[in-house]
Amino acid sequence: MKLTELFATGKPVLSFEVFPPKTTDKIESVKKATEEIAALHPAFMSVTYGAGGGTSAYTVAIAKNIQETQKVPTLAHLTCVSSTREQIDHQLSLLVENGIENIMALRGDIPEGASAPEEWSFQHASELITYIKTKGDFCIGGACYPEGHPESANQREDIQNLKKKVEAGCDFLTTQMFFDNNILYNFLYKIREAGIQVPVAAGIMPVTNGRQIARICRISGNALPPRFKQIIDRFADHPAAMKQAGVAFATEQIIDLLANGVEHIHVYSMNKPDVAAKIMDNLSKIL
Numbered sequence: 001m002k003l004t005e006l007f008a009t010g011k012p013v014l015s016f017e018v019f020p021p022k023t024t025d026k027i028e029s030v031k032k033a034t035e036e037i038a039a040l041h042p043a044f045m046s047v048t049y050g051a052g053g054g055t056s057a058y059t060v061a062i063a064k065n066i067q068e069t070q071k072v073p074t075l076a077h078l079t080c081v082s083s084t085r086e087q088i089d090h091q092l093s094l095l096v097e098n099g100i101e102n103i104m105a106l107r108g109d110i111p112e113g114a115s116a117p118e119e120w121s122f123q124h125a126s127e128l129i130t131y132i133k134t135k136g137d138f139c140i141g142g143a144c145y146p147e148g149h150p151e152s153a154n155q156r157e158d159i160q161n162l163k164k165k166v167e168a169g170c171d172f173l174t175t176q177m178f179f180d181n182n183i184l185y186n187f188l189y190k191i192r193e194a195g196i197q198v199p200v201a202a203g204i205m206p207v208t209n210g211r212q213i214a215r216i217c218r219i220s221g222n223a224l225p226p227r228f229k230q231i232i233d234r235f236a237d238h239p240a241a242m243k244q245a246g247v248a249f250a251t252e253q254i255i256d257l258l259a260n261g262v263e264h265i266h267v268y269s270m271n272k273p274d275v276a277a278k279i280m281d282n283l284s285k286i287l
Ligand code: FAD
Pocket: 047, 048, 049, 050, 051, 077, 078, 079, 104, 105, 106, 107, 108, 109, 110, 123, 124, 125, 126, 142, 143, 144, 149, 150, 151, 152, 157, 158, 161, 162, 164, 165, 174, 175, 176, 177, 203
C-alpha cells in the first residue's frame, strides 16, 4: 500500500520507526522486536538504512518481515551519499522483488574521509528522488528539519532546498525530532508560505536515555526546552524513571500536535516494543 493513500484519508496517521541489526546474529532479536511493534497496528512502519547502529544490508529483510507477518505497510529508507548508481539500482530491484512500494529517499550523513562530492552519483536527496522516479512507481518520502539542517547557512536556504526536493517528486516529508511543538508550528507556517504543500509527518522521539539525548542535541543543534532539561537533570540517572518521564513527555507532545491539527505523527520508537506499546495505550481513545 502506498503511504499517500493513508495520508489522504483525513484521519490521524501514527507510524513507528525501527532500525535493522548491525550483525547477522542479531537479526532474529530485531525481527522479534519489530514484529511486536507492528502487532500494535501502527498505520505504517519505517526501517532505517545504515542509521541508528543498523546496516543497510538488512533494511529490506526487516521491512519484508513486518509486511508479511503483521500486514503493516512499510517505508524502507535509502541513502545515496556513499553509493554508486549501480548500488542504488540493486537496492531498488530488491524493494520491488519484496513488495515494498514506499521509499524514504535520503542523502545520508557524509562519512569521515568521503571522496569529493563531484565524484558521487547523487549530491543531494533531490537528485536521488529524480532518479528513483525514472525507475518505478514508488511513493517517495523525504526528510525535513524544523530547526534547519546543520549544514545549511540559514533556514530560508534550507527551505528553498526542501522545495527543490518536493519539486523533484517527494510525496511527503518526515521531520527530524523536535522537543518544542512551537518550533514545528513555525516551520509548517514557513514551508506552506514557501509553497510546499505535501503532507508532513511530525517526528517525535520518546527519550529514554537522558545523557544520550543531551549529547545528540549538542551535536545536531536541536533545542531542548527548559521543561525537558529539568526532566533530564532529575531523572537521567534513574533509567526506569527516565523512560516513564520520556514517554509521558512524548505523549503530551503528540496530543498537543493532534489537538492543533497536525494529523501525521512519526514516532522514533528505536526497536523498543514497551515504549511503542505505552504510547499506543496512552493514545487509545485519541487515535
Ligand atoms: P538533503 O536533502 O540532500 O540535504 C542535505 C543538505 O544539503 C541540507 O543542508 C540541504 O539544505 C542541502 N541541499 C539539499 N539540496 C540542495 C541543493 N539542490 N543545492 C544545495 N544544497 C542542497 N540517515 C541515514 O543514514 N539513514 C537513515 O535511515 C536516515 N533516516 C532519516 C530519517 C529522517 C526522518 C531524518 C530527518 C533523517 C534521517 N537520516 C538518516 C539522516 C539524514 O541522512 C541526514 O540528516 C543527512 O545529513 C541529510 O539527509 P537529507 O536527505 O535531508 O539530505
